Amino acid sequence: MMGLEGIKVVELTSYVAAPACPRILGEMGAEIIKIEPFTGDEQRTQGPGFGMKRNDIEDPAFDMSSMNKNWISVNLKNPAGLEFVYKMIADADILITSFRDKALIKLGLDYDTISAKFPHIVYGHMRGYGERGPEKDSKGYDATAYSARGGILMSFPQKGESPVNVPAAFGDWNAAVALTAGVLAALVRKLKTGRGDKVVVNLYHCAVWAMQIAMVSRQSGAEYPRSRKEVPCPFNNCYKSKDDIWFLICNGNYNKYFEEMMTAFGLGYLVGNKDYDTLEVINEYNRNGYVVKLLEEAFAKKTFAEWEVIFREHEIPYQKCFTVDDVLADEEAYANDILRPLHYNDFGDRVIPTSPIRLKSVGDPELRKSRPIGYDTRKYMLKYGYSEEDVNRLEAEGAVKCFKGEI
Structure with missing residues (x-):
């Protein structure tokens, strides 16, 4: 059978x-x-x-x-x-x-x-x-x-x-x-x-x-539609590399991985800074947009190929934003x-x-x-x-x- x-x-x-x-x-x-x-x-x-x-x-x-x-x-x-x-x-x-x-x-x-x-x-x-x-x-x-x-x-x-x-x-x-x-x-x-x-x-x-996350989080004030420049978790967002390739990183546990991620991205000077190292603080004081801006600037300094090496070395979940043509190939x-x-x-x-x-x-x-x-x-x-x-x-x-x- x-x-x-x-x-x-x-x-x-x-x-x-x-x-x-x-x-x-x-x-x-x-x-x-x-x-x-x-x-x-x-x-x-x-x-x-x-x-x-x-x-x-x-x-x-x-x-x-x-x-x-x-x-x-x-x-x-x-x-x-x-x-x-x-x-x-x-x-x-x-x-x-x-x-x-x-x-x-x-x-x-x-x-x-x-x-x-x-x-x-x-x-x-x-x-x-x-x-x-x-x-x-x-x-x-x-x-x-x-x-x-x-x-x-x-x-x-x-x-x-x-x-x-x-x-x-x-x-x-x-x-x-x-x-x-x-x-x-x-x-x-x-x-x-x-x-x-x-x-x-x-x-x-x-x-x-x-749409569950949108339906439930909206009741706590989350915006839909929203801007990628103001997402609640900057480590779960899309960014663009120096060679204009869009990619997504997905590490929702911002607090746990803050030190490793920021160090890998060339932003190690933020490690230990209590103004930015937890989601609770950056969202309460509307600093999430500023963190996104810092990450945008950092990612614009290297090509996607260079970032891939770093992402894999640190086991950071990521993926290039594929087009339909990319999937077909x-x-x-x-x-x-x-x-x-x-x-x-x-x-x-x-x-x-x-x-x-x-x-x-x-x-x-x-x-x-x-x-x-x-x-x-x-x-x-x-x-x-x-x-x-x-x-x-x-x-x-x-x-x-x-x-x-x-x-």
Whole structure:
């Protein structure tokens, strides 16, 4: 047995946050059955909005959330189509959806209906907002529910600047990990008791969870957005070297490491100076900005390469502030299978991030690119007892869609 081999997941989702959860489960070895409308998951249309090309066979933008899946296309409003879906759910362990409550109830795919029919099922629901409150029925996207409402856009920029331009789906990927953790916990319960559970994750909650330090420290007076020239801890901040390379040092225990850090940075004359050697004092008397200024001046005297030697010698946690291009060229990312090379016939050689969870029984997971709408419909209908005549008839009646092209 390898990882989640033998675990079956039915997916009724769109866009990124919810589909990325089954992608992770698929990389762990689960069988993923993705059910799409005849027009396909709307994420199939999004590539050009990210500056990426696509065609009917290859779609690098869609692959990000939808690798390692089997592709079924069903008209959920057709009774025969819904019956086929119910057959797959009956045989599954997990159902993942991102549909809103009204649509789920209308289709007969809401939790109450599904759990009554299939009490064993683990039901994972990705939402924009919570199940309660004024936004419970609103559409929720990464950009709105996570980045905008979650405080990301207004907290990340330097104080006085405009909101940041967050990469698309930034919160979706993080929310997908949360949903994955939840459904795996529910799966353990299901395997022990035979009964499923409902797992709910919403984008807004995930953003606030990630913003905990800001949320809690703000109540003590911390500013968000803030200026890097006035951070409470000067040893946890970004600076620029003589050769204009931005880097970050991260040593939050300012008091403990003050003597060693200041000596390493050529500011040893401050050692023993009670006006500057504790966070309590520099923040109470607003001297933190002056310490940042002294560090800026010190770091501007050496190149980044020279500082790297000093940082390593003193075991000071640091890192160059990477651009996306830096990450794409980073040996560390390839050595640890964080970035995986992929080849596209029409788009050439690319790389894609793998999911961040590793099981020893699986190792570096297989990655299978997405397929066209309905690519596996016929195969799965035959697997679930339909005849070739049944498939042809139900397709003619508009219950299902089967891919007929070549790859």
